[in-house]
Amino acid sequence: MGADFVQFSLTPILIGVFAAIACALPGNFLILRRQALIGDAISHVVLPGIVVAFLVTGAVSAMPMLLGAAGAAVLAVVLIELVKRIGGVEPGAAMGVVFTTLFAAGVLILEQSDTSSVHLDVEHALMGNLESLIWLRAEGWHSLLDVEALASLPPELPRMALTCLLITALMLVFWRWLKIATFDEGFAASLGIPAAAVGFALVIAAALSAVAAFDAVGSIIVIAMFVCPPAAARLMTQSLERQVIWSVAFATLSAVLGYVLAGYGPLWLGGADAVSAAGMIAVVSGVILGLACLFGPHRARVGAGAA
Amino acid sequence: MSAFLDAVLLQAGYNAALVALGATLLGFAAGAVGTFLYLRKRALVSDALAHATLPGVGLAFIAMVALGGDGRSLPGLLLGSALTAAVGLVLIQWIVSRTRLAEDAAIGAVLGVFFGLGIVLLTVIQTFGAGRQAGLESFLLGSTAGMLRAEALVIAAGGTLAVLAIWLLRRPMTLVAFDPGYAAALGYRVSWIDFAMMGAVLAVTVIGLKVVGLVLIVALLVIPPVAARFWTERVHLMVWIAALIGGASGYLGAAISASAPALPTGPIIVLVAAASFTVSLILAPARGLAAAVRRQNQFQRRVHRRQGLLAIARSEPIRERYTLKLLQRESLIRPDGMPTDNGKAAAAKVSRDERRWEVARRMHQDAGLTGRYDGLTPIEDVFAPDEIREFDRRLGPPAPVRG
The missing domain is CATH 1.10.3470.10 (ABC transporter involved in vitamin B12 uptake, BtuC)
Structure with missing residues (x-):
């Protein structure tokens, strides 16, 4: 736990944790609303958004790409809603039609345009590059107090931390609305809560965390973190408050354990190179969900008996 | 290519x-x-x-x-x-x-x-x-x-x-x-x-x-x-x-x-x-967007035409633009808004239909039939001729449309 750790592992772990939490928080509500796959859809359409933003601005800079990705996410949500309403298509299929089409368009534009000179490709979009987000200037724990060294932190870290904070704040502020609108839309409407707007805002918040996390860690983590930690948390408790806390704990555990296993696991097994941290974080979250499915105290459906 | x-x-x-x-x-x-x-x-x-x-x-x-x-x-x-x-x-x-x-x-x-x-x-x-x-x-x-x-x-x-x-x-x-x-x-x-x-x-x-x-x-x-x-x-x-x-x-x-x-x-x-x-x-013919728009337009046209004719039958002035346009296009009213002979005849027919429905809904208890009243469906589509004759008997003789 010395200087090497601060330089090479601290920042990726922190970014992973923030990304995991930022995705898991909205995931709690998406799961309860049976919209878990919105996360999947959003993480696919982020690609065309980023590609178009790159073509418009001609540079790989963070802000336009985030905006492009967020725009694509909103466009996808609106298109899904349109296909559902106009075509009378069932929600899952409507999602399947829209996100695959947008993703295909993204790949096509990427191939058509001359992006070979920049680091922008489909595999990077899927896998992320958590391992490369290191803090080169750090010389040890004392660097945390060194302003000059702090200035060279990978920009993904403050961005992800801010996103995570923003999502947490939004959730706390709108907690009552979210809770009531999620469990009983009719009751919410009778209280004057704009249930439809809350639902749309939730999807937008999910898109925001997906886009920010995608930028740092790729879309695998995004998909897995939207679903696995909240789903595991759902099997641990009956109360929404405790479920959210469990999900944050599971997300953190997945990110830390996943990163450590990816970085050091192969060495322990006698291998030489690390494996994909993003993939490993997803796998750990899956193992946690598997354990929750087997042993979680509230795993059975209500009324199905405690079998 | x-x-x-x-x-x-x-x-x-x-x-x-x-x-x-x-x-x-x-x-x-x-x-x-x-x-x-x-x-x-x-x-x-x-x-x-x-x-x-x-x-x-x-x-x-x-x-x-x-x-x-x-x-x-x-x-x-x-x-x-x-x-x-x-x-x-x-x-x-x-x-x-x-x-x-x-x-x-x-x-x-x-x-x-x-x-x-x-x-x-x-x-x-x-x-x-x-x-x-x-x-x-x-x-x-x-x-x-x-x-x-x-x-x-x-x-x-x-x-x-x-x-x-x-x-x-x-x-x-x-x-x-x-x-x-x-x-x-x-x-x-x-x-x-x-x-x-x-x-x-x-x-x-x-x-x-x-x-x-x-x-x-x-x-x-x-x-x-x-x-x-x-x-x-x-x-x-x-x-x-x-x-x-x-x-x-x-x-x-x-x-x-x-x-x-x-x-x-x-x-x-x-x-x-x-x-x-x-x-x-x-x-797509039945479920597509274009078909839905066409259906919606047709429905709107039927409602406006019917309401316009009922207004003529009651000798009320029509002010709604779309209704005026529809009725003029069919030569049911003149450009100045007065009904033509055709218009009067159509109005009388619609008005009789409306009054027949009124009787039908009063005397008929079968909600499956009277429930089909929507202000648009002609009564001939729902009831048999002998039933309609019975409604007419209760209604009395037809009244002409003035104007």
Whole structure:
């Protein structure tokens, strides 16, 4: 736990944790609303958004790409809603039609345009590059107090931390609305809560965390973190408050354990190179969900008996 | 353009022709199989299946290398991918039946975790030595560049088997899709039929890896059936329409892709399918957007015409612009707003209809008949002539429209 750790592992772990939490928080509500796959859809359409933003601005800079990705996410949500309403298509299929089409368009534009000179490709979009987000200037724990060294932190870290904070704040502020609108839309409407707007805002918040996390860690983590930690948390408790806390704990555990296993696991097994941290974080979250499915105290459906 | 024509006519070279045939067969099979997946409302299970193929590809490669092979033999990789996809499918079923999590959460979990595992395995394979893993990433988005005859044959065989299975099981699958309870009461094993359907989906997913890749194979399973649903209300027609749309998308997509550089086959096929979906959404005769707009306009016209005529019958002035325009177009009123003779006659008829309905609703207790009163339906459409004569007897003689 010395200087090497601060330089090479601290920042990726922190970014992973923030990304995991930022995705898991909205995931709690998406799961309860049976919209878990919105996360999947959003993480696919982020690609065309980023590609178009790159073509418009001609540079790989963070802000336009985030905006492009967020725009694509909103466009996808609106298109899904349109296909559902106009075509009378069932929600899952409507999602399947829209996100695959947008993703295909993204790949096509990427191939058509001359992006070979920049680091922008489909595999990077899927896998992320958590391992490369290191803090080169750090010389040890004392660097945390060194302003000059702090200035060279990978920009993904403050961005992800801010996103995570923003999502947490939004959730706390709108907690009552979210809770009531999620469990009983009719009751919410009778209280004057704009249930439809809350639902749309939730999807937008999910898109925001997906886009920010995608930028740092790729879309695998995004998909897995939207679903696995909240789903595991759902099997641990009956109360929404405790479920959210469990999900944050599971997300953190997945990110830390996943990163450590990816970085050091192969060495322990006698291998030489690390494996994909993003993939490993997803796998750990899956193992946690598997354990929750087997042993979680509230795993059975209500009324199905405690079998 | 001529390059495109060459490709369409299969004259653009051996590889292009092979890809076009493979893509057509794949699209055909995916459309047919996807129909039942869509009707069963499980379209996105295919997304989880597709992503769950990736660890299988990695494991198969590792196993084949460990056994001293090359690791890149397509049948071996496909077998591995089918195995892990089947495991993913079983896990989804297990989560849904054993825990309180809904199917969408199970799909998302399996999708994310298996895909993550696949990526981990790919990075493990990268450590085997430079160049050996080349090609495995192509399963993400498909790669038709160096498609071999043997690979096209694998696609053809798998697709044929899947379509055959669908054809043999079309009746029980239809039953299970629309009413699983009834199917079970008839003695069908619903879980087996679901299992067979998923087996066919699995086969299509696996053979599609080479052409469109695992991210986009979902599109071929979902889009053609959704598009086909707009054109028909019958399952057996829908299967064929979906298969045709899928096959045509595969063929056209492969042809377009072969006609110019930097046009990746998989995405082009998906975009062609998406175009066919958009056309269906807008133009389909009964369920399309254009038809819905036309119906809405017709309805609006009937309401305005009827209300206008009733106003004439009551000698009330009409001020609503659209109503005035409608009545003038039919020469029922003059430009100054006064009714013509035709207008008076039509107004009298509508007014009599309205009064007949009033009587009918008072004396008739059958809500199934009087419930059809909506201020638009002529009473002749609902009641028999002798009943209407009875209403008229109670109404008294007709009154002329003044004005």
